[in-house]
Structure formats: C-alpha cells, structure tokens
Amino acid sequence: MDGTRSAAPINLENVRKQYPDGTVAVEGLSMDLAAGETTVLIGPSGCGKSTVLRMINRLIEPTGGTIRIDGTDVGRQDVDKLRRSIGYVIQNVGLFPHQTIRTNVGTVPRLIGWPKAKIKERTDELLSLVSLDPARYGNRYPHELSGGQRQRVGVARALAADPVVLLMDEPFSAVDPIVRTRLQDEFRRLQETVRKTVVLVTHDIDEAVRLGDRIAVLSEGGRLQQFAPPAELLASPANDFVREFVGGDRGIKLLAVTPIPREKLRPAEGAVAPSVAAESTLQEALAVMLREGSSQVVVQSNGTPAGLLTVDDIVAALAAPQPGQQPEVVTTDGAQPSKPTR
Numbered sequence: 001m002d003g004t005r006s007a008a009p010i011n012l013e014n015v016r017k018q019y020p021d022g023t024v025a026v027e028g029l030s031m032d033l034a035a036g037e038t039t040v041l042i043g044p045s046g047c048g049k050s051t052v053l054r055m056i057n058r059l060i061e062p063t064g065g066t067i068r069i070d071g072t073d074v075g076r077q078d079v080d081k082l083r084r085s086i087g088y089v090i091q092n093v094g095l096f097p098h099q100t101i102r103t104n105v106g107t108v109p110r111l112i113g114w115p116k117a118k119i120k121e122r123t124d125e126l127l128s129l130v131s132l133d134p135a136r137y138g139n140r141y142p143h144e145l146s147g148g149q150r151q152r153v154g155v156a157r158a159l160a161a162d163p164v165v166l167l168m169d170e171p172f173s174a175v176d177p178i179v180r181t182r183l184q185d186e187f188r189r190l191q192e193t194v195r196k197t198v199v200l201v202t203h204d205i206d207e208a209v210r211l212g213d214r215i216a217v218l219s220e221g222g223r224l225q226q227f228a229p230p231a232e233l234l235a236s237p238a239n240d241f242v243r244e245f246v247g248g249d250r251g252i253k254l255l256a257v258t259p260i261p262r263e264k265l266r267p268a269e270g271a272v273a274p275s276v277a278a279e280s281t282l283q284e285a286l287a288v289m290l291r292e293g294s295s296q297v298v299v300q301s302n303g304t305p306a307g308l309l310t311v312d313d314i315v316a317a318l319a320a321p322q323p324g325q326q327p328e329v330v331t332t333d334g335a336q337p338s339k340p341t342r
C-alpha cells in the first residue's frame with residue numbers, strides 16, 4: 001500500500017472538557033503528537049482518555065482550548081469532512097451487520113465518491129494488508145467472522161480512505177489474550193507500512209509498551225503525568241503516580257524494549273553458546289538463555305558472531321541509566337537525598 005500521503009502532527013493546546021452536568025473530564029491538556037508516530041493514552045478508569053480521543057474527531061466538542069491537525073484548528077473545519085479524514089476504531093468495531101465485509105470496508109471511499117473499481121481495488125488491498133483473504137472473506141457478513149477477524153476489518157475500514165490520523169479506542173480489548181497479542185503484532189507491522197499518526201487508548205500497560213512510540217500517562221481530569229517513549233517511562237517514572245501505574249515489574253517490561261547493547265559485547269572467539277540475532281531485545285536474549293540453560297549467548301550479525309552477551313551484562317544494561325533518566329544518588333548511610341529541583 002502507498003503510505004506516502006500518510007500522516008499529520010496533532011497539537012493539543014490547553015484542551016478542556018466540562019460535561020453539561022459539571023464533570024470536568026479534562027482540565028487543560030497540552031501535548032504535541034508527532035506525525036507518523038503511535039501515541040498511547042493510558043491511565044486509570046475515568047481519567048479522560050476516551051474524552052481526549054473523541055475531541056480529536058469532534059465526537060465530543062471541547063469546552064476550551066484548541067486541537068490542531070497539521071496546523072489547522074479542527075473546530076473550524078466541516079465536521080463531516082474532518083471525520084472522513086480521520087480513521088476511528090473502537091472496541092466492538094461497530095461494523096454494519098447487514099453489509100458484507102467488502103461493503104463495510106468501502107464505507108468512507110463510497111461516501112466521498114470514489115469510482116466503484118477503485119473502491120474494490122482498495123478494499124481488497126486493505127483486507128490483504130490485515131491478513132484476510134478478500135476472495136474468502138470479502139462477501140461474508142460480520143457475524144460469519146471471528147471476533148479477531150472483525151477487529152481486523154475494523155482497522156481496514158478505518159484505513160480505507162487513507163486518513164491522516166487514526167484514532168483507536170481500546171481496539172484489541174474485546175478479544176482473548178492470544179488473539180490480542182497476534183493483533184498487536186499485526187498492528188505493529190501494519191504501522192511500519194502505513195506510518196499514520198495513531199492515537200491509541202488503552203488501560204493495559206503491556207499493550208502501551210508494545211505499541212507506543214510514546215506513552216502519555218494521564219491521571220484524573222486528563223492531567224498529563226508523563227509523556228515519554230516506553231523505555232524512558234519504564235526506566236525513570238516521573239513520579240510516584242507513574243511508578244505505581246507501570247507496576248513493580250517494570251524491570252521485566254524494560255527488557256522487552258531494550259535492544260542488545262552492541263557496543264558492550266564481550267569477544268566471542270571460541271565461545272560455545274546458543275545464538276541470537278543482533279536486532280533482538282534483551283528479553284529475547286534472556287529467553288534463549290533460559291530455554292537453552294545457558295548463561296550466555298553469541299550475538300550474530302549478518303551471519304557472523306558480533307560478540308558475547310552474558311546474564312550479568314543484561315543485569316548491568318538494566319541498571320545503566322536510560323535516556324532521560326536521572327542518576328539515582330544514594331548516600332553512604334543509605335538515605336535517598338531529595339532530587340535536585342530544576
């Protein structure tokens with residue numbers, strides 16, 4: 001698929017939403033979402049994630065502040081035109097039950113008047129892209145598909161008219177954990193191809209870490225507690241709220257987003273050990289060690305050994321400060337001095 005038209009940056013400036021009953025769901029949120037990146041909004045139930053997402057396509061109108069897509073204030077755009085330029089995927093997909101899969105996927109292209117042949121070509125292309133054979137599934141109805149397959153159709157439909165932004169509200173939470181992991185992997189591959197500006201809401205920190213280029217942790221009232229790439233969020237939570245939210249096993253999660261430190265490998269000459277590819281994460285390297293009962297692995301780059309990685313090296317890599325992390329200072333009596341104020 002041609003992903004060239006692609007993506008636009010989103011800018012939120014002091015965005016506020018007070019519902020008519022007085023509930024202030026979002027108090028005043030400012031953030032810049034980079035074009036072509038996946039930004040994950042995460043936080044406890046009721047913190048305002050869905051409200052933020054729906055203000056971007058104006059399913060909910062903000063009561064203050066400005067949202068811009070590619071520099072243009074969405075509040076000043078024609079709302080139908082705006083929504084057609086934004087893909088939207090929700091938990092239970094919302095496919096039209098009496099329409100075939102192909103017709104469902106072609107909804108927006110039809111609305112904007114594409115010729116029939118182009119719609120057919122596009123829908124078949126998209127179904128293939130989300131791993132559904134168009135010949136097999138195109139003429140079926142939604143109830144003739146599994147939950148995971150329906151979710152894929154939802155993603156294909158959202159991408160049909162090549163939107164500049166893709167909004168996803170808990171897109172994978174209605175399926176079982178195994179299907180969810182597969183859909184997440186597929187989404188990652190898909191996003192490498194289409195490079196949309198994606199805003200994804202989840203309450204699952206593992207999903208956030210797997211899918212996000214950056215993660216925004218929100219607390220009640222849509223208050224932004226930290227906005228950082230997954231490795232930075234896990235290595236150096238900005239405060240207790242974030243630390244608690246990412247969980248006590250953040251070290252393990254960090255393994256999954258930390259690449260093998262190529263520059264720190266030991267010489268591999270003569271070493272007999274299982275091997276891993278140089279592009280692997282520390283988690284993958286550790287998994288090989290555990291599976292093979294070995295305390296080290298040979299790291300292979302283009303078929304030749306690039307060096308040796310040991311369990312101790314993994315421990316040391318996790319202990320090393322990650323990008324953006326403040327070095328933790330411990331005094332000799334073990335007391336933690338307060339962090340320097342900036």
Ligand SMILES: Nc1ncnc2c1ncn2[C@@H]1O[C@H](COP(=O)(O)OP(=O)(O)OP(=O)(O)O)[C@@H](O)[C@H]1O
Nearest residue numbers: 019021023025044045046047048049050051052203
């Ligand atoms: N139409 C509405 N009228 C009044 N209050 C609302 C309305 N919709 C949402 N709220 C409130 O706004 C706050 C934020 O809701 P929102 O759905 O954005 O949260 P969320 O973080 O997406 O929650 P969850 O993870 O449970 O889906 C909540 O306190 C909710 O009760």
